[in-house]
Amino acid sequence: MDEWVDEWVDGEVGQVSTVCRSEPAAVAPGFPEDFAALYREQRSALVWYVRSQGATEPEACDAVQDAFAAALRAAGRIRDRRAWPAWLRTVAVRSYLRSVSVHGRSREGHDGRALSAAAGDPAEARREEEFVLSVLAALPAQQRRVFTLHYEGWSTAEIAVQLDMERAAVRQNIARARRTLKALVTPREPG
Amino acid sequence: MSNHDPHEEMDELVREVRDRFLARADAEFDFEAGLADIRARAALPRPPVGVGTTGVGADLCAAIDALASILATALQASTVEELARSHVQRARDVLFELRRAAAARTLAQLDAARLLGTVSGNLAQAERILRERHGMSLDDVIRHHLKDLGTCMSTPSPSCVSCVNRPPLDPTPLRLPLLPPGATRPTSHGSSARATGHDRGRQAAARLAGKARGLENPRECAEGA
Incomplete structure (x- = not known):
């Protein structure tokens, strides 16, 4: 995974690393104190993000741990705290995709059930969680990446920088993803 | 013209499920074990003694992390109304301020007491509001929400508020910085490694006030080990 880190830090992945270099006033997380805070703040959201790309929970957790280990090794090389x-x-997603390409796995499709209220029923809540994740994972790759970042509260501009896209393309992907999702979760009329 | 967004329901559902996932993940995950795993994966040696991951400063930080995690659970609960939520949020923010000062080794006893006072004041306010308007304590809210998330509490425990409020909790006050390099301080961390997030939070909360009050000067945070 180190080569990914190098690539990313060297700017091959996109503009964020360039942004990092252009803002030398910002500082990397102080380690280990700030790293623990970063881990606590970001870990669960990262697991959700990787899961929404189609990973199982163990795969997502493993990829996230790998990503933080890479972050620990790269600590002095990314200066902007906001870039983390x-x-x-x-x-994390690269780690997951790499593990899939190495080990392979069959992605489980969702069963097309309509969503139901899960409040108060932990088992139903978990089923609903799995269902929403499987539906997100069923989106086309670009729509999925845009949409999951959108739901995390990223702005259109931030998503555009992160995914190296035009803002208009980001908005278009969000709209398409919504339409796709709606079609996926709406129960089909019996034919 | 109607303002109804046909996608609003979908957005709300995905956000709700995501929030629930984050709350459950935060409550259940053992962050200390996770950090140890990361260090192992990164093939980095354990940090040297006294830089924030060992000793009293580390204990305090771990206790704050765990309590903050529990408070995050309260913030996720739909039964907590805005005013009570704002007090819990404020308490959590101040906890992180306390944590930053402890980690940066700039935490003096007076500052710790002041920050803890703010935390306990806000938690008490939240508790009062919840009791008055819903007949529930903050702990009840957390317990119910964890139950909704499918996370069990294995042991009954004292309330968040009393944990932060009570006088020094450790039966034997911390003596700092007396342990020689390499010595290990018996803590409940090891024994709680498999506890649920909630249990760890409770144990951590119970240590929090004692640890903070044990800090005599800024250096102690660093030299506690």
Whole structure:
């Protein structure tokens, strides 16, 4: 995975690393104190992000741990604290995709059930969680990446920088993803 | 013209499920074990003694992390109304301020006491509001929300508020910085490694006030080990 880190830090992944270099006043997380805070703040959101790309929970957790380990090794090389969330997402998803390409796995499709209220029923809540994740994972890759960042609260501009896209393309992908999702979760009329 | 967005429901659902996932993941995950795994994966040696991952400063930081995690669970609960939520949020923010000072080794006893006072004041306010308007304590809210998330509490425990408020909790006050390099301080961390996030939070909360009050000067945070 180190080569990914090098690539990312060297700017091959996109503009965020360039942004990092252009803002030398910002500082990398102080280690280990700030690293622990970064881990606590970002870990669960990262697991969700990788899961929404189609990973199982163990795969996502493993990829996230790998990403933070890479972050620990790269600590002195990314200076802008604000760049870490994007950096971690890129590295975590790459780690997941690499493990899939090495080990292979069959992605489970969703069963097309309509969503139901899950409040108060932990088992149903977990099923609903799995269902939403499987539906997100069923989106086309670009729509999925845009949409999951959108749901994490990233602005159109931030997503555009992170994914190296035009803002208009980001908005278009969000709209398409919504339409796709709606079609996926709407129960089909019996034919 | 209607303002109804046909996608609003979908957005709300995905966000709700995501928030629930994050709350559950934060509550269940053992962050200390996770950090140890990361260090192993990064093939980095353990940090040297006294830089924030060992000793009293580290204990305090771990206790704050765990309590903050529990408070995050409260913030996720739909039963917590805005005013109570703002007090819990404020308490959590101040906890992180306390943590930053402890980690940076700039935490003096007076500052620790002041920050803890703010935390306990806000938690008490949240508790009062919840009791008055819903007949529930903050702990009840957390317990119910964790139950909704499918996370079990294995042991009953004292309330968040009393944990932060009570006088020095450790039966034997911390003596700092007396342990020789390499010596290990018996803590509950090891024994709680498999506890749920909630249990760890409770144990951590119970240590929090004691640890903070044990800090005599800024250097102690660094030299506690």
